[in-house]
Amino acid sequence: MRRALPTLYILFLMLPIYWLVTMSFKPTTEILGSFTLWPQAFTLENYAKIFTDPTWYNGYVNSLIYVVINTVISVVVALPAAYAFSRYRFLGDKHLFFWLLTNRMAPAAVFALPFFELYSAVGLFDTHIAVALAHCLFNIPLAVWILEGFMSSVPKQLDETAYLDGYSFWRFFLRIFVPTIAAGIGVAAFFCFMFSWVELLLAKTLTSVAAKPIAATMTRTASSSGYELGLLAAAGTLTFIPGAVVIYFVRNYIAKGFALGRV
């Protein structure tokens, strides 16, 4: 009994994922035709289509490109910012720090139009960098908060010891401090990666062809030549993979990351 309840709960949570995965191995006729718990006519055709058709696999490539660019920009920009918040007291520091987080409180839709106008005007529309920069709006504040938490758990005497040893600030920062908070950087990168990967609205608004993300490809296919539910399920299943790979590397620190490094 003690085990039954959690087991049931986990089964309940896993059910949609299971359904998506089994659907991806069924032909669309079976999905629409009858209720089956597992594929009766097992097929890899859906996956074959995705991996051979450039309009499909380019969706993944585009998504990965802007997600990686965004993650790199977010972490690189957030590192010095978080260090400043962690180590220095300056006028309005607490307000500024909180204000950063409020950037996450507005829905992406609010920013879609201004971003679209702005990027069209400067010729960034339909580029990877456009989406990457747009996602920075959410991810840099998040990365600053996470990194600040990890940095503040490093005693400032470490910095002082390094200066006394003769290290310049940047040499200390890159050679000693960054490796010391490597776990925090991993966690911050993971969260940036995930938020950028699952964000759809801005990514879709700011692209048309050249940088179209996979999620946008999926929505369009659903309404084109009839239903291709099997294909859609396969595409959905594949979107799990990058997140799963990234989470593997930071699995021991995720809980601390959810607490913004403050555990």
Place this chain on the structure above:
Amino acid sequence: MPLELRSVTKRVGAHAHIHDTSVRLAEEGFNILLGTTLSGKTTLMQLMAGLEQPTSGTVWFAGRNVTRIAVQRRNVAMVYQQFINYPNFTVFENIASPLRVARVPAPEIDKRVRRMADLLRLGPLLQRRPAELSGGQQQRTALARALVRDADLVLLDEPLANLDFKLREELRDELPKLFAGRRCTVVFATSEPMEALLLGGHTAALHQGRITQFGPTAEVYRRPVDLLTAQVFSNPPINTAPVTKQAGSIVLSDTVRWPAQGHQQQIPDGPYTIGIRPHHVSPVAGGHTAARIDGNVLVAEISGSESTIHFSHGPLTWVSQSHGVHPSQVGDIARFHLDVGQCLFFDADGRRVA
């Protein structure tokens, strides 16, 4: 190569962390900064190191004003209460780091690091990372890094406070040996009077950001210039009481009085505050001139061969500390013997007069 602070102050906002302080440290032996938490020990050390800039005043080293010189170029080493090492470096690289930054040739680094590691018994641990060491070994690594570079000034900020008792004693014994024969000024901050006495050298007693007295440790202990210094330099706290001198007698209360001893005879009649250390108040009579004082036992602790008894006498709460086991029950009326020759007399301003 003495370090000198000239009229140094440190204010943060409206708060004075260090009041006007001038002190010239001793070149030989340890310079001990003795004070409770928040007395300004760490701030004073940071000012000496150059990690903090004084609000006013100057810092001099070997006759040179170093106040505005960057900490990287001061040749100062520091060891903290927390065990501070570079977590991503091995023990070897931790010790070698100041030499690497100073571009010392690799073979020489190797030689010096190994010599220092042997001295601090870190030899077999050189390839480990700090997280894989015990607290004592971590602190030894930090010490080795501070010593390997022949710094002009070595600041030790309560380096033993986070170690357990046995390791603390061990390292405390080693410290003076490590520094023997080195040409450097050593500053050691501690909150424990016993540690100051064991390490000897010179002591600066600190109270709320002010050095109340600086001098040879034994001198500061035996002849504190004022009541604050005596209080800083006593653990358990020094017993104090208001007394009156009249007609050659010292009157503490209706039942406690004694004829003035030694220097006590020369001070004029009037009110004073006396200070007497707990180990001069004993439940057993010694060979010295004693006054008897009866007290209500409040707390009685026996630790091994030492008895500590807190008692009240009228409005006074005093502590007696004595060798041997002297059992007493809370609530008992017990009799104590005051070694009156050891009483320190302070005037109304807190200055010692006898």
